[in-house]
Amino acid sequence: MARPRRRLLIAASLASVCALTASACTSSPSGAATGSGGDGKGTIEFWSMPYWIGQDDKVKQLVDEFNASQKDVKVNLTQLEWKDGREKVKQAIAAGQGPDVWLMNNGLELEYLRSQVLAPLDSIGYTSADLAKFDDLIKVNEYENKIYGAPLYFDATVMLYRTDVLKKYGYDKPPATWEELKATAAAITAKSATDGSKVSGWQFKGMDDHVNAINSTWESFLCQAGGSLTTPDHLKSTQNTEAGKTAMNYMRSFYQDKTSPVGTSALNGFIDGKVAMFSFYQSVIANVEAGGAKTEGKWAVAPMPKGPKSGCSMVGGHSLVANARGLETKAAGTFMKWLASPERSAQYMDFHAIFPYDPAKVDPAVKATYDKNIKGDPNWKAILEQAGRNTPDLVLQDRHGWSTRWDKQKSAIVAGVNGQNSVEEALTSVDKEVGKALDAER
Numbered sequence: 001m002a003r004p005r006r007r008l009l010i011a012a013s014l015a016s017v018c019a020l021t022a023s024a025c026t027s028s029p030s031g032a033a034t035g036s037g038g039d040g041k042g043t044i045e046f047w048s049m050p051y052w053i054g055q056d057d058k059v060k061q062l063v064d065e066f067n068a069s070q071k072d073v074k075v076n077l078t079q080l081e082w083k084d085g086r087e088k089v090k091q092a093i094a095a096g097q098g099p100d101v102w103l104m105n106n107g108l109e110l111e112y113l114r115s116q117v118l119a120p121l122d123s124i125g126y127t128s129a130d131l132a133k134f135d136d137l138i139k140v141n142e143y144e145n146k147i148y149g150a151p152l153y154f155d156a157t158v159m160l161y162r163t164d165v166l167k168k169y170g171y172d173k174p175p176a177t178w179e180e181l182k183a184t185a186a187a188i189t190a191k192s193a194t195d196g197s198k199v200s201g202w203q204f205k206g207m208d209d210h211v212n213a214i215n216s217t218w219e220s221f222l223c224q225a226g227g228s229l230t231t232p233d234h235l236k237s238t239q240n241t242e243a244g245k246t247a248m249n250y251m252r253s254f255y256q257d258k259t260s261p262v263g264t265s266a267l268n269g270f271i272d273g274k275v276a277m278f279s280f281y282q283s284v285i286a287n288v289e290a291g292g293a294k295t296e297g298k299w300a301v302a303p304m305p306k307g308p309k310s311g312c313s314m315v316g317g318h319s320l321v322a323n324a325r326g327l328e329t330k331a332a333g334t335f336m337k338w339l340a341s342p343e344r345s346a347q348y349m350d351f352h353a354i355f356p357y358d359p360a361k362v363d364p365a366v367k368a369t370y371d372k373n374i375k376g377d378p379n380w381k382a383i384l385e386q387a388g389r390n391t392p393d394l395v396l397q398d399r400h401g402w403s404t405r406w407d408k409q410k411s412a413i414v415a416g417v418n419g420q421n422s423v424e425e426a427l428t429s430v431d432k433e434v435g436k437a438l439d440a441e442r
Contacts, residue, residue, distance in 0.1 A: 037123075037124075037328075037329045037330050038327055038328040038329065038330050038331055040072060040073070040330040040331055040334060041072040041073065041328075041331060042072075042073065042074075042327070042328040042331045043073075043074045043075070043076060043328070043331075044073065044074070044075055044076070044099075044100035044101060044326070044328050044331050044332050044335060045075075045076050045078065045099040045100050045101070046063065046075050046076065046077050046078070046099060046100065046101045046102065046335065047077075047078045047080055047085070047088075047089055047092075047098075047099040047101075047102040047103070048077065048078075048079065048080065048085075048102065048103040049079075049080050049081065049082050049085045049103055050079065050082075051103060051152065051318050052348070052351060053283050053286040053287075053351040053353075054286040054287070054290065054351055055351075059077065059079065060077055060079065062339060062344065063075050063077045063339075066335060066338050066339065069338075070334075072331070072334075073331045073334050073335060075101075075335055078099065085103075086104075089102050090111075093112075093117055093323070098117075098323055099323065100322065100323050100326040100328060100329075100331075100332045101320055101321070101322050101323070101332050101335060101336060102320070102321060102323075103152075103318050103319075103320065104149060104318065104319055104320075104321045105316070105317075105318060105319075106137075106140050106141060106149065106151060106154065106155075106315065106316060106317040106318060106319050106395065107140045107141070107315075107395040107396070107398060107399050107402075108140075108141055108143065108148055108149050108319070108321065108399065109399070109402065109403075110399050110400060110402070110441065112321070113143045113148060116324060117323065117324055117325070118148040118149075118321050118322065118323075118324055119148070119321075119322040119323065119324035119326075119329050119332070119333075120146040120147065120148055121146075121147045121148065121149075121150060121333075121336075122146065122147070123324075123329065124322050124329045124330060124332055124333030124336070125330060125333030125334060125337060126147075126150070126333065126337065130337070131147055132361065133342065133357050133358060133361040133362060134151065134356055134357055134358070135154070135355075135356055135357060135358055136392075137151075137154055137315060137356070137387075137390070137391075137392055138151055138356065139392040139396075140315060140392040140395040140396060141319055142392075142396075148321060149319030149320065149321050150319055150320045150321075150336050150337070150340035151317060151318075151319045151340065151345075151356035152317070152318050152319060152320060152339070152340050152344075152345060152348060152353070152356070153317050153318065153345060153348045153353030153354055153355070153356055154315060154316070154317040154353070154354040154356050154387065155281035155282060155283050155315065155316035155317040155353070155354065156281065156282060156313055156314075156315055156316070156354060156383065156386045156387045156390055157216055157217070157220045157279055157280060157281055157282075157304060157313035157314045157316075157386070158279065158280075158281075158282045158301050158302065158303060158304060158313070158382060158383055158386045159174060159277060159278070159279045159301070159302045159303065159304055159305065160270060160277065160278060160279070160280070160284070160285075160288065160299060160300075160301055160302075161174045161276060161277040161299065161300060161301075161302060162270065162273060162275075162276050162277070162298055162299050163298055163299055163300050164273070164298040164299075165188065165199055165273060165276040166184070166188070166276065166277075169187060169188050169191050169192070171184055174277070174300070174302040174305075175277075175305050176302075176303075176305055176306065177305050177306050177307075178224070178250060178305055178306070178307050178308070180305060181202065181277070181305040182250075182253065182254070182259070184201060184277075185200075185201030185202035185254065185259050185260070185276065185277060186201060186257065186259045187201065188200075188201035188276045189201040189202075189258070189259045189260075198274070199273065199274055199275070199276055200259070200260055200261055200264060200269060200274060200275050200276065201259055201260070201276050201277065202254060202259060202260050202275070202276065202277045202278065203260050203261070203264055203265075203266040203269060203270075203275045203277075203278045204217050204251060204254070204260065204266070204278070204279075204417070205217050205266045205267075205278055205279060205280045206218070206410075206413075206414065207255075207260070207262055207263075207266075207414060207417060207418065208263060208264055208265045208266045208267075208269075209263070209265045209268075210265070210266070210267070211410050211414065212406070212410060213280060214409060214410055214413050214414055215314075215405075215406045215409050215410070216280070216281065216314040216316060217279065217280070218247070218251075218409055218413045219314045219394060219398065220279065220304065220312070220313040220314045221247045221250065221251060221307065222239070222243065222244060222247045223307075223310065223312040223313065223314070223394055224247070224304065224306065224307025224308070224309060224310055224311060224312060224313075225243040225244070225246040225247040225250070225307050225308055225309060226243045226246075226307075226308060226309030226310070227239070227241060227243030227244050227246075227247060228241075228243075228393075228394075228397060229394065229397040229398055229400075229401075229405065229434075230397045230400055230401070230438065234397065234400040234438065234441075235438060235442070236431075236435065236438065237401065237405075237430065237431040237432075237434040237435045237438060238431070239427045239430045239431050239434075240424065240427035240428050240430075240431050241427075243309070244427045245423055245424075245427065246307075246308060247307070248413070248416050248417060248423045248426065248427065249423060250307075251417045252416065252417050252418075252419065252423065255417065255418055255419060256419065262418050266278035266280070267280075267284065267287055267288070270288065270295075270299070271287075271288060271291035271294050271295055272294060273294065273298070279304060279313075281314075281316050282301065282352050282354065282379075282383045282386075283351060283352055283353060285301070285351075285352040285379070286351045286352065300378070300379060300382075301379040301382045301383060302382050303382050303385045303386040303389065304386060304389075310389065311386075311389050312389050312390055312391070312394070313386060313389070313390060314390075314394060314395075315390050315392070315394070315395050317353070317354065317356070319340070320336045320339060320340050322336060340356075342355075342357050342362040342363065342366040343366055345357060346366050346369040346370050346373065349370070349373045350373075352377075352379075352383065354383065354384075354387050355370055359371075400437075400438060400441060401434040401437035401438050401441070403437070404433055404434050404436070404437035405430070405433075405434045405437070408429065408430050408433045408434060409430060412426045412427075412429045412430045412433075413426060413430070
């Protein structure tokens with residue numbers, strides 16, 4: 001799948017906006033183009049998708065709470081939809097009419113960084129002491145030795161399993177390795193077919209009705225096989241390697257021997273007790289809990305089964321970023337420090353978002369809230385173990401050629417895993433398409 005022409009045009013507009021709008025591109029000592037900064041007082045525009053999973057009105061409630069607590073800064077919220085929110089922001093920024101603060105994926109987008117659209121956090125009120133409180137994963141938002149995004153929370157791909165199904169077929173703990181995962185899943189699929197239950201032992205998210213999820217799924221298993229997305233200098237795509245072939249052949253084996261069915265929804269099947277195990281970002285827990293009596297007391301979270309090289313997985317989540325060309329960047333910083341504060345991030349744990357700070361470095365009251373959340377849910381142990389296995393490396397690689405890679409993987413990886421194309425064809429096609437995007441970045 002080629003990169004959509006519309007997206008290419010938007011990216012080109014974004015990259016050239018600094019050159020076309022000289023008044024908005026005064027160079028600052030930090031190297032970023034900035035507006036006046038203001039006096040820390042004023043009204044700012046915040047555009048956001050509903051990142052509080054399961055409660056779309058929560059973002060508005062938080063903005064209202066912020067406005068009620070302030071006398072110098074007011075925030076106007078524009079609520080966007082996930083399906084097109086990112087594109088609307090990009091178009092507005094390219095037209096010089098973008099927001100002062102907006103929501104962006106952790107890792108940030110290279111076009112924004114290279115175009116000097118984003119304000120480094122140390123230019124909008126963050127001190128070195130503020131930045132030192134964050135978990136080391138904040139480096140996913142680093143570019144040329146500056147931090148440009150304030151994490152609201154992190155996500156990590158974990159494994160979810162039906163404790164009732166595993167127990168029924170003789171397993172008292174989840175699989176811990178690729179070999180155990182395949183053996184357990186195959187046994188459950190076979191035994192349940194015999195007794196008439198017809199449960200799929202495993203389903204890969206992205207090989208179902210949520211095709212976009214194949215990206216985080218694939219990159220997690222590629223990481224576990226010891227693979228990478230690019231060379232260290234980000235000049236070459238590196239999926240067609242022994243690690244890439246190992247990962248794809250492993251995933252492919254689930255469909256070759258019919259352990260897993262192509263198309264069956266991992267999430268819905270899990271909720272209905274027809275899929276025993278699947279993996280995705282831990283924030284999917286909110287959807288599982290919404291299953292009510294179908295899931296209550298019948299499931300748990302485990303770290304990802306370890307592959308040939310490691311048990312790493314993809315890192316996700318969201319950050320706040322500020323428009324470097326805004327007239328009120330100081331006010332924007334005040335709002336970002338509030339919404340992405342340790343106090344608010346502890347609240348985001350309600351939907352199982354991973355706390356982006358080092359708990360030992362936050363205020364005692366926040367630490368107490370954090371500890372209470374951890375102790376109140378045994379699944380946090382597995383989530384934090386998985387988060388601790390992960391590094392910023394894969395996300396920083398993914399930043400380069402990201403849009404093209406995620407578009408291409410939705411077709412090529414699925415075709416390789418389901419047997420429509422050979423492993424070699426699938427991986428080569430990704431490298432070829434992403435390679436063009438990497439060449440264009442030079």
